[in-house]
Amino acid sequence: MDFLGGVRRNWRQFDPPVASKQEDALKFGILGAANIVPMALILPARSHSQVIIHAIAARDKTRAIVFAKKHGIPVVKNSYEEILDDPAIDVVYIPLPTGLHLEWALKALSKGKHVLLEKPATSNAHEAEILHHHRLLNQSSEGPILMEAFHSRFAPGWQQFLAVLDPPNVSHAIAKNMVPSYIVSDDDIRFDYSIGGGALLDLGTYPLASIRDAFGAEPEECIDAKMTPMAPPREKCDHTFYAKFRFPNGGIGEVDGTLRAPKTHFSLPTITVTHKPVPAQDGENKASDKGAEVTRTRKVTFCNLLWPTNYHYVTVEDKFEIRDAGSSTVKREYTKTETKKAYTFRDMGRDAAGETHWSTYRYMLEEFVNKIKGRKGSGVFVSHEESIAQSRALDMIYEKSSLGLRPTSKRVSEFA
Incomplete structure (x- = not known):
C-alpha cells in the first residue's frame, strides 16, 4: 500500500x-x-x-x-x-x-x-x-x-527531521550528496567561473545548509577543505568537494559531494546526525534497577535532502546504557529504533497547509505567497540573515581550499 x-x-x-x-x-x-x-x-x-x-x-x-x-x-x-x-x-x-x-x-x-x-x-x-x-x-x-x-527546507519531511534533533547536544553531523557524472556535462553553465561556477556553490548548498540546521548554529571555523578542480580551461571550478567545520558547541560537521560520481553510482543525498550521551528522560527507557543511571545516545538519519516530498525517511536510533549510580561500567545496553515520515504537516501533527501531491517547490511557493499576503502560514521561511549566513559558510570552504x-x-x- x-x-x-x-x-x-x-x-x-x-x-x-x-x-x-x-x-x-x-x-x-x-x-x-x-x-x-x-x-x-x-x-x-x-x-x-x-x-x-x-x-x-x-x-x-x-x-x-x-x-x-x-x-x-x-x-x-x-x-x-x-x-x-x-x-x-x-x-x-x-x-x-x-x-x-x-x-x-x-x-x-x-x-x-x-x-x-x-x-x-x-x-x-x-x-x-x-x-x-x-x-x-x-x-x-x-x-x-x-x-x-x-x-x-520547506518540506514537512525536513521539518520532521529537525523535530527529533537536540541541536545543543549534537556532536557530529555528516551530509553527503553524490551525483553521477553524466547528469552535468563538462561545458555546463555550473562550471563557468565568471558567473559563480562550482559544484559546491550549486550542489553543495544542500548538505551545507543541512548541517547548519542540525547544529542550529553557524560554524566557527572551517578546519579542513578539499576541492577537486575541473580540467582546464575550467580549473577554477570544483566538481568535487569536502569540508569539515567546528561548531560553537565543539561538534564537528562535514559535507561531502560531487558532480562526478561514477556513472553506475546511485544514492540519495543523506545526513546522519549523532548526539552526545545525555541522561534518559522518564518514560523513554526500560531500566527497572533502583538507583540506576541511564544515558541515551541518539543517532538520526535523514534520507533525501533534495526531494523529500518524493520519498524520504527519518530513522531515529536511540542507544541506552545502564550503569549503577556513580559507576562508569555499563551493566546493560539496548537500542530502540523508530522510522518517521511526513509528506504533509498533518502527518507530524501540525496544523499547516499541504497535500500529498505538493512538491518541495509547492510548499515553498505557499510560504512565499503567504509572506507577501501577510499570512503566518507554516512559519517556515528563508530570512535575509539565513541567506547571508549560508553564503558566509560557503565562503569559508572556498577560502580554506x-x-x-x-x-x-x-x-x-x-x-x-
Whole structure:
C-alpha cells in the first residue's frame, strides 16, 4: 500500500490539479527560460489559486516563445527590462546563473517587484550582504519581499527531521550528496567561473545548509577543505568537494559531494546526525534497577535532502546504557529504533497547509505567497540573515581550499 501511495504521490506532483485563480492572484514574470523553471514554478503554480504565470523573457526570444507556448505562458517580453517595467507583474522569479543574481534582484526590487531568487542567492557573502541588507528592503513593512528559493527546507519531511534533533547536544553531523557524472556535462553553465561556477556553490548548498540546521548554529571555523578542480580551461571550478567545520558547541560537521560520481553510482543525498550521551528522560527507557543511571545516545538519519516530498525517511536510533549510580561500567545496553515520515504537516501533527501531491517547490511557493499576503502560514521561511549566513559558510570552504572565493560582480559598486 505504501508503494502504491508513493507512486500516486509522485505522479500527482508532475500532474497537479489546476486551481481556479482568485482575483487577487499574484502575476509572476520569469527572467530566463532555464531548465529548472517548469519544476520550480510552473507546476507548483498550477495548483495555487493566488499565482498566475504571466510573462517570460530570455536572452534568445525565439527560445522564450517556444518555452511560453509549451508551458502556456501568455506573454513573451523582448527583454528582462520589459518584465521589470510591466506594471501588471507583481513578482519576478530569477533562475539565472548565480553571478547574475545580485544585479537582477536589485533591479527588480527597485521597480517594486517581489523577488523569488533561485539558490544560491549570490556568488559570495559580500554580495549577499549587499543584497539582503539593501535599503530597497528596508523602506517599510509594505516593501517588496525577497526570498532565496531553498525549496527542500520547506518540506514537512525536513521539518520532521529537525523535530527529533537536540541541536545543543549534537556532536557530529555528516551530509553527503553524490551525483553521477553524466547528469552535468563538462561545458555546463555550473562550471563557468565568471558567473559563480562550482559544484559546491550549486550542489553543495544542500548538505551545507543541512548541517547548519542540525547544529542550529553557524560554524566557527572551517578546519579542513578539499576541492577537486575541473580540467582546464575550467580549473577554477570544483566538481568535487569536502569540508569539515567546528561548531560553537565543539561538534564537528562535514559535507561531502560531487558532480562526478561514477556513472553506475546511485544514492540519495543523506545526513546522519549523532548526539552526545545525555541522561534518559522518564518514560523513554526500560531500566527497572533502583538507583540506576541511564544515558541515551541518539543517532538520526535523514534520507533525501533534495526531494523529500518524493520519498524520504527519518530513522531515529536511540542507544541506552545502564550503569549503577556513580559507576562508569555499563551493566546493560539496548537500542530502540523508530522510522518517521511526513509528506504533509498533518502527518507530524501540525496544523499547516499541504497535500500529498505538493512538491518541495509547492510548499515553498505557499510560504512565499503567504509572506507577501501577510499570512503566518507554516512559519517556515528563508530570512535575509539565513541567506547571508549560508553564503558566509560557503565562503569559508572556498577560502580554506586552494580555489578561493567565487568572483564578485564587476558592477557591484553600482549596487552597494
